[in-house]
Amino acid sequence: TYVIAEPCVDLLDKACIEECPVDCIYEGGRMMYIHPDECVDCGACEPVCPVEAIYYEDDVPEQWGAYQKANAEFFDEL
Numbered sequence: 159t160y161v162i163a164e165p166c167v168d169l170l171d172k173a174c175i176e177e178c179p180v181d182c183i184y185e186g187g188r189m190m191y192i193h194p195d196e197c198v199d200c201g202a203c204e205p206v207c208p209v210e211a212i213y214y215e216d217d218v219p220e221q222w223g224a225y226q227k228a229n230a231e232f233f234d235e236l
């Protein structure tokens with residue numbers, strides 16, 4: 159799955175939403191979240207993010223590792 163990290167917080171540009179073929183990017187509070195079970199790993203969202211907030215799960219920068227958990231937990235709470 160792809161994961162959205164800190165640069166999205168309070169920005170919510172939403173360019174990613176237009177690109178996602180399976181509509182698995184959702185708005186929630188201060189940022190956007192990618193549903194880990196719905197994401198098909200196509201990578202279309204990554205290059206369109208103006209602040210490089212989107213990473214493949216294995217490539218999330220270490221300081222933003224918590225965002226992977228946050229994306230999963232966001233959907234558990236729905």
Ligand code: SF4
Nearest residue numbers: 178197198200201203
């Ligand atoms: Fe959607 Fe593809 Fe991005 Fe996953 S990688 S969130 S399926 S655009």
